[in-house]
Amino acid sequence: MNETRVVLDGRGLVESPRWHGDRLYFSDWSAGEVVATDPAGRSEVVARVASLPLCTAWLPDGRMVIVDSAEGRLLVRAADGSLATYADLGRPGWNDVVADGRGNVYVNRGDFDPMAGEQARPGWVVLVTPDGEVRQVADDVLFPNGMAVTADNSTLIVADSFRNCLLGFDVARDGTLANRRIWADLGDGAPDGICVDAENAVWYADVPNRRCVRVAEGGEVRQTIELDRGGFACVLGGTAGTTLFVTAAGWQGMTATELVRPGSGQVLAAEVAVPGAGWP
Template sequence: MTDVRTLVTGRGLVESPRWHGDRLCFSDWSAGEVVSVDLAGRTEVIARVASLPLCTARLPDGRLVIVSSADGLLLRREPDGSLVTHTDLGRPGWNDIVVDGRGNAYVNRAGFDPTAGEAFRPGSIHLAAPDGSVRQVADDIAFPNGMAVTADDSTLIVADSYRHSLVAFAIDADGGLSDRRVWADLADGVPDGICVDAQNAVWYADVPHRRCVRVGEGGTVLQTVPVDRGCFACTLGGPDGTTLFVVAAEWRGMTEPEMVTPGTGRVLTLEVAVPGAGRP
């Protein structure tokens, strides 16, 4: 049995784990907080944003950017802790974000609001460029969730939860996306947050199956880590890059007043063989 340890407990809908320096940041959507935690489990709230979803990424210079979905903004956390507008996305309704090594921020959105019971429409990916411009760079992602950029900044990988797949794009010189392909067919897998490792494998978190799974390109399952609650996202970090951080909670459903059971959100850790690479 894999040795899964608990780093943080007593949280709500936890998402968007990001390792930076010697600490992990994660979002508690229920509380509207971005939280920093060290490996001893000491936590600090570093930002408060009333947004659902509430996802984050790091710019190449290390500053944190936060998707304020309700306002249609990317916020940037300055060294003094203040939040300023990084990019105006033009409308509300955004989900996950990843930033490549050139500062290109890829932000995705569903085509409908599942929490309001709206009819399905496929989602899209937009590029918020360093010059402040915003444009759509991909469409027809049934339900876009976690995203990752490979270490060489050449490929964007996107979790399409509804199509049970990971979709890859080549990142062009201008930040646009091309060469769309299915990177991995996950069979019954329902990918949420993802990360890439140094062997170009992807870890994905799976809420309904309560697990994290490592897959190779094409979909070969390399490792499965079962958990006792829904896994929303995962990332690799720690001193050697070999700590897998998993954010998990007891899932109730999209249309429930509380999508997870209050207080069940946890940050879990386990050691794996291959270190992280790329972003996040």
């Protein structure tokens, strides 16, 4: 078992880790903050958005986009830290986001409110093109969660938490998706945030099973890192790209007054053998 170290502690519901430049960026949904931290744990708030979920991605030109789920918008952060609307998503309730190497942005949402105890209804994935067009490109994802794009821009992988699988889609140059398939059946795995490595394996974080798991296409488990609390998302980064950063917190349930135990949110790090590739 890989040993993990604590990079940052005392946070709330931490999600959406992204390595960019020489720092890790993550979202604290409880605080409505996007935070940047270096490997030593020195951190600063780089954006404040009162939204839950609050996920981010990096465009090829170096700008950050932020899902303002509450307002149904995709925001873009300028170099001076100001936020502007990048795309109008039409309605609230959006979840995760990933941008590929061509500047196409994928955003997903379910069609129910889990925090209100509603019965699950399948959701979908939309594409936001570089010129601002928004169109649906996939549907029938029961609980769409983490997403990743392979380094060659050829495959979008989507975590379906409630169907315990990773879905794969071929990506055309214009961002259109085709050839939907089960990329990996995860058994009892409940995938949340995901990332891809240089061998095209996927790491997924798992809240109820308190772990991060590396799987190959087809579902073969290559490695497991056990956690003492729910794993919400993970990303590969660091100088060599071989540090697996994990956002984790003490999960209390979707309909609890506090989704996670206050102050239980952590950013963890573990060294692995294969570096990250693709997006995020």
